[in-house]
Amino acid sequence: MIEKLFNAKENCPFTIKKCELMYNSDEVCKMLRLTLSEQASRYKEIKISVCCYNAEGFKLAVMEDIPYIDGGMLVQLPSLMTEYVEVMVKSAKSDDGILWTENASFPNKRPVSEQDNLYTADPTNTEIDDTIEFDSAEVNREIENVKSAPMTKMEKKLERLRRYDEEEEIRQFIKNDPTEKKKRFFTRLIILIIVVLLAGGGIYVAKYKSDADAAYNKAMNLYNGGKFEDAAVEFEKTESYIYTGEKRDNLYWAVAMSNARNRDFYNAALYFQKNGDYKESVANYRSIINAYAGIVSAGKNHTVALKNDGTVVAIGDNSKGQCNIGKWNDIARVYAGGEHTVVLDKNKAVYATGDNSKGQCDVSRWRDIIDISAGELHTVGVENVGRVVATGDNTYGQCDVDDWSGIIEVSAGTRHTVGLKLDGTVVAVGDNEHGECDVKSWNNIVLVVSGNGYTAGLKKDGKIVFTGDDTYKISDAKSEKNVFSISAGHKNLIVVYTDGTAKTYGSNERNQGITDLWKNIIAACGGEGHSVGITADGKAYAVGANDKGQAQVVDWNDIGIPKSTVTIRKGE
Numbered sequence: 001m002i003e004k005l006f007n008a009k010e011n012c013p014f015t016i017k018k019c020e021l022m023y024n025s026d027e028v029c030k031m032l033r034l035t036l037s038e039q040a041s042r043y044k045e046i047k048i049s050v051c052c053y054n055a056e057g058f059k060l061a062v063m064e065d066i067p068y069i070d071g072g073m074l075v076q077l078p079s080l081m082t083e084y085v086e087v088m089v090k091s092a093k094s095d096d097g098i099l100w101t102e103n104a105s106f107p108n109k110r111p112v113s114e115q116d117n118l119y120t121a122d123p124t125n126t127e128i129d130d131t132i133e134f135d136s137a138e139v140n141r142e143i144e145n146v147k148s149a150p151m152t153k154m155e156k157k158l159e160r161l162r163r164y165d166e167e168e169e170i171r172q173f174i175k176n177d178p179t180e181k182k183k184r185f186f187t188r189l190i191i192l193i194i195v196v197l198l199a200g201g202g203i204y205v206a207k208y209k210s211d212a213d214a215a216y217n218k219a220m221n222l223y224n225g226g227k228f229e230d231a232a233v234e235f236e237k238t239e240s241y242i243y244t245g246e247k248r249d250n251l252y253w254a255v256a257m258s259n260a261r262n263r264d265f266y267n268a269a270l271y272f273q274k275n276g277d278y279k280e281s282v283a284n285y286r287s288i289i290n291a292y293a294g295i296v297s298a299g300k301n302h303t304v305a306l307k308n309d310g311t312v313v314a315i316g317d318n319s320k321g322q323c324n325i326g327k328w329n330d331i332a333r334v335y336a337g338g339e340h341t342v343v344l345d346k347n348k349a350v351y352a353t354g355d356n357s358k359g360q361c362d363v364s365r366w367r368d369i370i371d372i373s374a375g376e377l378h379t380v381g382v383e384n385v386g387r388v389v390a391t392g393d394n395t396y397g398q399c400d401v402d403d404w405s406g407i408i409e410v411s412a413g414t415r416h417t418v419g420l421k422l423d424g425t426v427v428a429v430g431d432n433e434h435g436e437c438d439v440k441s442w443n444n445i446v447l448v449v450s451g452n453g454y455t456a457g458l459k460k461d462g463k464i465v466f467t468g469d470d471t472y473k474i475s476d477a478k479s480e481k482n483v484f485s486i487s488a489g490h491k492n493l494i495v496v497y498t499d500g501t502a503k504t505y506g507s508n509e510r511n512q513g514i515t516d517l518w519k520n521i522i523a524a525c526g527g528e529g530h531s532v533g534i535t536a537d538g539k540a541y542a543v544g545a546n547d548k549g550q551a552q553v554v555d556w557n558d559i560g561i562p563k564s565t566v567t568i569r570k571g572e
Contacts, residue, residue: 279571298527489526512544
């Protein structure tokens with residue numbers, strides 16, 4: 001029950017004093033008892049409108065322009081299903097003849113609440129005075145009495161007929177109500193759209209799956225038939241579709257292997273990296289990025305690179321003979337130390353040139369070497385049985401590697417040495433002033449690099465770990481994602497991403513960190529004051545110090561991995 005006028009109080013000249021909904025059992029109807037406030041006595045010709053609503057708040061009927069009886073009145077309501085009533089003063093004339101009117105209308109539906117639903121039993125006294133007070137407890141007793149009063153068969157039949165008529169009236173009202181019609185229209189429209197979309201989506205999904213399966217099967221058949229170049233073309237078409245589970249793993253593996261057999265090692269590594277622990281994907285990804293790390297290297301003031309025909313180019317300071325590489329061929333890997341250069345050939349022999357003041361070039365007796373690295377004044381190599389050999393300066397214990405085993409890669413820093421084991425863990429010896437050898441907790445590593453007082457590692461999921469001197473904030477690189485490879489300079493770390501771009505963390509005192517514009521990069525290296533990047537088509541970029549010509553690489557071409565220098569496991 002509404003306890004105030006529908007009209008806004010500030011506009012209407014008076015308010016409701018009492019407004020009650022009652023049930024008359026004699027006439028089987030509902031009635032409204034209404035008393036306006038004392039201010040209404042100063043007006044005449046007051047007319048009110050009453051709107052009836054059912055229990056759900058839907059409009060049932062409107063009674064217009066009912067004359068108000070001064071002191072209070074009873075109004076019989078047209079519908080027995082009335083549960084809520086709203087009252088509106090439509091017009092009133094004051095003593096001085098001024099007419100007040102209201103043009104508002106009732107809503108088709110109103111919000112309902114439990115406290116609204118209060119009404120009394122039928123009154124015994126129709127003479128209503130606006131000073132009458134109603135006892136709520138007595139009203140509740142009257143309601144219980146009314147509800148429990150027995151009805152005759154005829155009364156029950158009439159009651160059912162009335163209820164049926166009223167329900168039919170509500171149904172017709174809802175059916176013909178413009179708002180409800182609009183709701184039904186939009187509901188049907190939405191259902192129709194959903195049905196059409198589902199039908200169209202089902203057709204699209206079926207065709208998509210059919211096309212995806214056809215592309216997959218064609219590419220895999222070519223791959224399994226050994227037609228790797230043709231398979232690579234078809235694998236490009238599969239990139240338009242999404243595959244999951246075993247089919248995705250098989251596809252990534254086949255794409256990677258086809259690219260590797262076509263010597264597209266960069267894309268092969270990308271797919272091996274995406275394939276996680278499937279078959280030998282981690283081992284093959286590690287083998288490729290380690291091979292890329294061996295095609296270019298920067299020393300203190302010189303740079304060396306490996307061409308895809310197995311020859312070597314070098315530029316920069318040659319005061320110690322570190323660039324005397326003219327006669328070398330069939331080389332598989334190059335590495336530049338402080339002022340010396342070391343190379344590994346296809347026969348697993350090692351050669352060195354340049355400064356040998358600490359014996360860092362005494363490598364002629366090394367045999368069956370699979371990986372090399374050079375620090376400022378020392379050189380290390382990995383034998384194919386997993387043991388490590390070292391020569392040169394050992395002031396800080398950087399050559400104490402005799403007890404290492406299970407090693408597959410090494411990296412020599414300025415005064416320390418780091419080794420990567422087959423199980424993805426890392427060991428280190430040498431100067432640990434800055435914690436550069438604190439690598440015992442590392443795991444799942446596929447590449448390790450070391451600089452001046454720091455060590456960084458690349459995990460198989462493309463994330464970076466770091467330990468050591470962080471004066472130049474190299475550790476900020478740990479937040480990077482989608483990393484393809486990393487390389488260490490003297491005081492910086494170069495990060496190569498899977499999209500071929502590069503970024504440098506650390507010192508930029510000689511502009512060696514301005515690598516943001518590099519594109520299509522597959523490998524990079526850093527020296528003491530310069531950085532070099534190699535593109536997929538064998539070109540070179542260089543930034544930073546060039547006082548010894550160490551950055552004069554603009555004419556370099558065909559830099560890359562020579563044939564038969566990358567070990568790819570078939571995963572069988």
